[in-house]
Amino acid sequence: MSSLAEIARICGVSIGATSKALSGKAGVSETTRQRILSVAAQHHYRPNRLVHAIQKGRSMTIGLTCNDFRDDFSGRIVEGMLEVLYEAAYDTIVISWDLCVHEGEKVLRTFTERRVDGLLMFPPGDQPTPAYLQELRTFQRPIVVVDQTFAGVEEYAFVGSQDYEGGIAATEHLIELGHRRIANIFHRKISTGRARVEGFRHAMERHGLPVRETWMRDIQNYGSEEIYRHARELLTMEEAPTAIVCFNDWVAMDVLAATQDCGRRVPEDVSIVGFGDLRIASAVRPRLTTIAQDPIGIGRHAVRHLLTQLRAVNQQEEELRDTPPTPVSDRLPVRLVHRDSTRPAVRQSF
Amino acid sequence: MSSLAEIARICGVSIGATSKALSGKAGVSETTRQRILSVAAQHHYRPNRLVHAIQKGRSMTIGLTCNDFRDDFSGRIVEGMLEVLYEAAYDTIVISWDLCVHEGEKVLRTFTERRVDGLLMFPPGDQPTPAYLQELRTFQRPIVVVDQTFAGVEEYAFVGSQDYEGGIAATEHLIELGHRRIANIFHRKISTGRARVEGFRHAMERHGLPVRETWMRDIQNYGSEEIYRHARELLTMEEAPTAIVCFNDWVAMDVLAATQDCGRRVPEDVSIVGFGDLRIASAVRPRLTTIAQDPIGIGRHAVRHLLTQLRAVNQQEEELRDTPPTPVSDRLPVRLVHRDSTRPAVRQSF
DNA sequence: CTGAAAGCGCTTACAG
DNA sequence: CTGAAAGCGCTTACAG
Numbered sequence: 001m002s003s004l005a006e007i008a009r010i011c012g013v014s015i016g017a018t019s020k021a022l023s024g025k026a027g028v029s030e031t032t033r034q035r036i037l038s039v040a041a042q043h044h045y046r047p048n049r050l051v052h053a054i055q056k057g058r059s060m061t062i063g064l065t066c067n068d069f070r071d072d073f074s075g076r077i078v079e080g081m082l083e084v085l086y087e088a089a090y091d092t093i094v095i096s097w098d099l100c101v102h103e104g105e106k107v108l109r110t111f112t113e114r115r116v117d118g119l120l121m122f123p124p125g126d127q128p129t130p131a132y133l134q135e136l137r138t139f140q141r142p143i144v145v146v147d148q149t150f151a152g153v154e155e156y157a158f159v160g161s162q163d164y165e166g167g168i169a170a171t172e173h174l175i176e177l178g179h180r181r182i183a184n185i186f187h188r189k190i191s192t193g194r195a196r197v198e199g200f201r202h203a204m205e206r207h208g209l210p211v212r213e214t215w216m217r218d219i220q221n222y223g224s225e226e227i228y229r230h231a232r233e234l235l236t237m238e239e240a241p242t243a244i245v246c247f248n249d250w251v252a253m254d255v256l257a258a259t260q261d262c263g264r265r266v267p268e269d270v271s272i273v274g275f276g277d278l279r280i281a282s283a284v285r286p287r288l289t290t291i292a293q294d295p296i297g298i299g300r301h302a303v304r305h306l307l308t309q310l311r312a313v314n315q316q317e318e319e320l321r322d323t324p325p326t327p328v329s330d331r332l333p334v335r336l337v338h339r340d341s342t343r344p345a346v347r348q349s350f
Numbered sequence: 351m352s353s354l355a356e357i358a359r360i361c362g363v364s365i366g367a368t369s370k371a372l373s374g375k376a377g378v379s380e381t382t383r384q385r386i387l388s389v390a391a392q393h394h395y396r397p398n399r400l401v402h403a404i405q406k407g408r409s410m411t412i413g414l415t416c417n418d419f420r421d422d423f424s425g426r427i428v429e430g431m432l433e434v435l436y437e438a439a440y441d442t443i444v445i446s447w448d449l450c451v452h453e454g455e456k457v458l459r460t461f462t463e464r465r466v467d468g469l470l471m472f473p474p475g476d477q478p479t480p481a482y483l484q485e486l487r488t489f490q491r492p493i494v495v496v497d498q499t500f501a502g503v504e505e506y507a508f509v510g511s512q513d514y515e516g517g518i519a520a521t522e523h524l525i526e527l528g529h530r531r532i533a534n535i536f537h538r539k540i541s542t543g544r545a546r547v548e549g550f551r552h553a554m555e556r557h558g559l560p561v562r563e564t565w566m567r568d569i570q571n572y573g574s575e576e577i578y579r580h581a582r583e584l585l586t587m588e589e590a591p592t593a594i595v596c597f598n599d600w601v602a603m604d605v606l607a608a609t610q611d612c613g614r615r616v617p618e619d620v621s622i623v624g625f626g627d628l629r630i631a632s633a634v635r636p637r638l639t640t641i642a643q644d645p646i647g648i649g650r651h652a653v654r655h656l657l658t659q660l661r662a663v664n665q666q667e668e669e670l671r672d673t674p675p676t677p678v679s680d681r682l683p684v685r686l687v688h689r690d691s692t693r694p695a696v697r698q699s700f
Numbered sequence: 701c702t703g704a705a706a707g708c709g710c711t712t713a714c715a716g
Numbered sequence: 717c718t719g720a721a722a723g724c725g726c727t728t729a730c731a732g
Contacts, residue, residue: 001462001465001490003708003709003710004709004710005709005710013718013719014718014719014720015709015710015711015719015720016711016712016718016719016720016721017717017718017719019710019711019712020711020712020718023711025711025712027717027718028717028718029717029718032717032718044488046459046462046463046488047463047709047710048404048463048465048708048709048710049460049463049464049465050400050403050404050409050464050465050709050710051404051708051709051710051711051724052709052710052711053400053724054398054400054401054404054709054710054724054725054726055709055710055711055712055723055724056711056724057724059400061444061464064445068425068429069419069422069424069425069428069429070422070425070426070629071421071422071425071629072419072420072421074419075418075419075420075421075425076420078419079418079419093444093445094411094443094444094445095414095443095444095445109396110399112351112396113396113397113398113399114399114400114411115351115398115399115400138394138396140351224632224633250629250633253630253633253634254633256635257633257634257635260635261635279420279421279600280603280630280633282574283574283600283603283604283607283630284603284607284634285606285607285610285611353724353725353726354725354726355725355726363702363703364702364703364704365703365725365726365727366702366703366704366705366727366728367701367702367703369726369727369728370702370727370728373727375727375728377701377702378701378702379701379702382701382702397725397726398724398725398726400725400726401708401724401725401726401727402726402727403708404708404709404710404725404726405707405708405725405726405727405728406708406727407708
């Protein structure tokens with residue numbers, strides 16, 4: 001990689017003049033500038049942005065922690081993030097996986113050492129350790145928590161979905177279809193799971209419907225096997241539910257599979273509601289009725305929040321930062337998509 | 351962020367001494383070192399790695415270009431990449447999306463300017479522009495192309511799957527089951543699509559089976575609608591195929607949907623083979639027979655190649671680089687997973 | 701053991 | 717218009 005010094009030497013001018021010419025600053029004659037420009041182009045000169053970052057105290061990079069990209073949901077969130085970051089000239093992202101939760105703080109340390117200007121954080125799979133939270137505090141730059149939230153990160157901005165409202169919408173949809181015997185396979189371990197099942201309970205209560213605890217299945221170790229087992233148990237109970245609300249579309253897929261494996265039909269025998277409106281929801285038959293989220297919107301919003309905070313930081317700079325910004329909490333709206341996995345309850349026996 | 355200078359001032363020693371103490375180098379008394387260490391810890395001192403990068407001429411970052419993370423395939427590739435990079439202390443990745451293909455070269459420029467040490471490249475969706483290829487050449491550091499390949503990138507190392515062999519395996523599986531009327535919904539636009547359909551043609555020919563051109567469907571604009579239409583046409587033809595080989599599992603999902611929508615059954619009426627063994631393949635009913643790839647392995651392998659090249663570059667450094675390394679091309683094995691979407695052909699009429 | 705100085709690749713006041 | 721010099725935050729020979 002040819003350096004500024006090299007270009008300067010070839011052109012027979014000083015480094016300072018070369019710098020001005022290439023960055024479009026005043027103070028060089030037009031002829032000199034053109035000569036420098038052409039030499040630089042010939043030699044494929046590329047300025048070293050690491051130097052800029054050190055000089056300005058801003059790296060124009062942001063850090064991103066995430067768990068996995070196993071479906072289109074997180075993928076689309078990142079898509080929305082990158083789109084807005086790109087426009088804001090934060091065209092590059094420093095990314096990292098928290099491969100090992102117990103080393104989560106190492107990842108954060110790396111971000112700090114690389115001097116990323118801000119952090120977009122999909123929280124780790126398990127509750128963050130004290131060491132992690134401590135390192136988060138050391139970071140001292142804007143942080144936006146995305147999708148899931150955790151104890152210990154309340155002080156940071158959060159962007160996610162209206163999970164609670166979604167839980168209500170899924171449930172009321174079934175109630176409106178005449179279902180009264182509604183089960184729920186939920187996931188209390190994570191914040192979205194808790195919110196969704198709370199929405200469920202709220203809706204049931206509001207409509208005067210009993211919540212049967214044997215129909216309430218909490219996923220302990222998220223995975224197809226356990227979900228499948230819960231579904232089979234629910235379907236083969238003496239008093240089986242006529243509808244099942246699922247934590248998300250993948251859970252709904254497992255329930256659908258279990259139903260078919262039992263020789264039962266969806267929606268004729270059981271109605272199923274998913275959550276997420278993932279790519280799979282409209283690809284499968286019957287198409288899944290589900291609660292659509294807006295992952296691209298979440299990504300965009302998260303970055304906009306971050307950029308706002310970054311601007312605030314840059315403006316204050318040396319000023320007093322006595323007014324800690326109130327943490328924003330944005331939950332993007334969700335909406336029920338009624339497809340083919342739900343239909344009116346037939347018998348209302350109870 | 352407290353700087354080295356600040357820590358030095360607080361400790362009343364020189365910056366040089368502070369640097370030595372913190373980096374564990376000899377040349378400081380144990381007492382001084384301890385004092386410096388504790389002050390640094392108190393003030394949450396974090397070395398600025400951007401400075402290291404400039405000094406060493408190595409940023410210990412690598413660039414990653416990709417299109418999307420809409421399913422678990424690319425997600426798992428990245429997972430494998432990050433795992434190996436992490437172990438090699440390339441713990442941070444600079445990532446970028448080629449949001450707009452026509453600006454792909456800008457993305458590469460950014461990588462060059464950020465001085466990433468190497469590049470992992472999922473090629474852009476369309477054939478790279480000359481400007482893109484030119485910028486790739488300017489990069490002048492190790493590059494590994496992943497999953498897809500393109501005209502113009504032959505000089506770089508490549509890591510992907512045995513798509514051709516997979517195409518053969520899918521086809522021979524059906525032939526062994528007694529199918530003779532086999533259709534194929536393929537995707538000639540991209541390299542994996544071409545290889546898979548070539549495998550198909552090869553297998554058919556080897557077994558003396560005719561390839562009916564009306565049963566050969568090339569996806570022009572990859573998307574559910576077109577695929578669904580192809581499937582319906584195939585299924586409702588007077589001389590309909592008894593089996594369909596699909597470009598990948600998502601295509602198989604659309605074909606499955608079309609089959610069910612036509613009132614036909616899989617595998618009773620039609621057998622379907624997918625490609626990829628994505629998460630969806632075993633979640634759907636009937637479970638998809640498919641060609642399993644090894645995305646995690648691809649990711650790991652790609653990074654290992656990159657690391658090997660990086661080591662070579664570092665050793666040579668100022669030496670003559672007259673022996674350009676022969677580009678490696680690694681295609682990880684695939685394997686047929688026989689599940690429930692294929693079964694012996696019933697009638698052998700033709 | 702300790703400090704002053706040069707240097708990484710640049711930018712930006714400041715002299716000439 | 718042009719160059720020499722200081723500085724960003726460090727590391728590393730080199731004197732003392």
